[in-house]
């Protein structure tokens with residue numbers, strides 16, 4: 001099963017490699033990993049999307065908690081949560097394709113953020129599945145470049161991960 | 164707030180002052196460019212004594228055993244690059260067995276980091292997977308507090324080695340010195356108190372048990388819980404087994420002790436593990452060398468209570484019914500307070516003991532006592548007798564280690580010092596040095612094999628320099644015996660590269676280092692040789708016993724098999 005694990009970690013050099021090292025050393029999957037400082041600059045918030053049986057996920061959270069720099073760990077998938085990912089995608093958009101491309105971006109609520117003679121760069125946010133769907137919907141030969149951030153997650157309602 | 168401005172010290176002085184403040188008696192180390200300022204400061208004082216090893220692996224093992232054999236923290240000091248990489252085996256050894264230890268490594272100056280400078284290596288990167296935590300000190304203002312954190316982290320929660328990597332320029336800079344009494348870290352707060360509800364459940368299970376079993380590991384030793392363990396086992400009248408790491412946690416000579424369990428454990432201990440209805444695991448982790456195949460283990464239904472300080476040890480390989488995360492002595496005290504001994508099911512217990520005694524009747528550790536060739540088991544029995552069961556025994560890795568674990572009965576914790584987790588050959592001799600320095604009056608013997616001893620042999624020189632009078636019991640079978648045994652059982656007797664050819668004359672070798680040595684090749688000479696040797700309190704004596712080349716360790720659970728699928732000696 002796919003799980004979204006959120007981690008609050010001291011914003012210290014090496015913390016990221018400790019966490020990614022833990023995943024590789026113990027053979028856990030990482031589908032994506034995002035990290036950036038929080039409103040408190042001394043702390044970073046990390047979202048790891050992983051997969052595994054319940055036992056494996058339990059071990060992952062326990063092992064993460066054991067790391068000295070990890071402040072808190074939550075498996076967001078245990079309850080309602082929101083997941084978002086940002087994608088920037090550069091597509092071929094010559095005079096022929098322009099209109100179609102723009103329409104497609106609109107349908108997916110994307111925004112064209114850069115334009116050249118023959119390209120568009122489209123910004124799209126949403127659940128990973130939506131980004132996948134957008135890519136699927138395009139003429140594959142029109143895709144020049146994609147870059148995705150990986151998922152960030154947050155609990156719904158009063159579920160708060162903070163010290 | 165007024166603050167008294169203290170004098171400014173160099174980083175190197177700060178390091179040494181921190182060690183003094185921690186009450187560190189010994190530092191095991193080896194100098195080099197990056198730590199010269201620290202060595203300079205060690206030279207100027209006499210509170211912290213330095214033990215110059217002959218290889219940094221020895222420093223790490225000695226510091227590790229210094230911890231294992233006492234309740235103090237071993238400290239080791241190495242230079243950057245090769246000094247650190249040489250110590251890595253020792254650090255990993257300590258990590259696998261959760262031994263508190265602080266390693267200080269020198270690093271190239273901060274401005275040179277990342278430039279492939281002479282003797283630069285990424286110490287924090289290399290050691291990351293084999294330390295509890297590590298630090299690179301980039302600012303002298305952080306130095307003292309980092310040292311404090313290192314000792315704090317190493318010794319609390321599930322203990323482990325902590326490395327502090329200090330660039331050379333930091334050791335030369337100056338800063339005021341303030342050593343904090345304590346540190347708090349918002350990200351590090353190990354749980355100590357067991358959950359009251361879980362303890363209640365455990366008590367109920369223990370009282371209802373018809374076929375109980377107590378399985379205690381190294382956590383009992385590390386947390387100093389032997390007294391409470393003994394009290395519980397005695398009060399309840401339960402059988403008890405220890406893991407390789409837990410030996411001495413429960414008295415080895417007690418009638419309720421079933422011996423060690425696991426791959427080379429006793430028949431009765433392994434059978435009782437499989438057939439019990441309530442299992443209480445204390446500071447143990449159900450690893451592959453203990454229960455073998457977890458699927459086979461799960462075939463028999465039983466309720467499992469698991470007490471450990473580390474939540475990640477619980478339900479890792481075996482699903483547990485009552486997990487209790489906490490400090491073992493406290494949890495056991497709480498259980499003892501609540502448990503009603505009167506409620507134990509006496510008739511059921513009686514039947515269970517009858518069954519266990521039947522298993523014991525197999526006499527699974529028997530060996531040929533009439534042999535004309537020295538049997539290794541015989542040497543260990545005599546070693547036990549002659550030292551009155553009172554010695555600290557360190558060991559290397561192989562058959563001799565298993566025989567020592569089977570035949571030397573440890574009644575006290577911290578007397579059996581071996582590399583259980585990593586299985587590091589070369590551990591024995593430097594470990595004996597550390598144990599002897601931590602326990603100056605004690606009898607210390609290193610049980611080893613002719614292959615293992617050659618891996619850190621150079622430390623004989625250290626023993627000479629510091630007059631460390633350990634006794635070396637070399638069970639010399641001219642083979643990497645444990646490897647040979649596996650090749651005999653599982654590889655069609657093809658003894659690929661396991662014969663130890665061109666062995667040195669160990670007696671001359673010991674003499675060359677300024678010690679004495681003795682070759683023993685007849686069973687009747689074993690006892691007198693041991694007797695004479697242990698009378699010599701001040702000398703290191705190297706006893707080279709020529710033992711049976713074909714002897715195997717029994718019982719044995721082949722790798723990946725179930726805990727009751729043991730090979731017994733009579734079956735061959």
Ligand SMILES: Cc1ncc(C[n+]2csc(CCOP(=O)(O)OP(=O)(O)O)c2C)c(N)n1
Nearest residue numbers: 561562563586588612613614615643644645
């Ligand atoms: C550093 C290291 N290398 C290799 C091994 C694999 N190994 C385990 S036991 C053993 C043989 C040990 O031989 P010896 O020290 O003579 O002891 P014996 O088994 O004969 O008692 C070997 C090579 C190991 N445990 N450690």
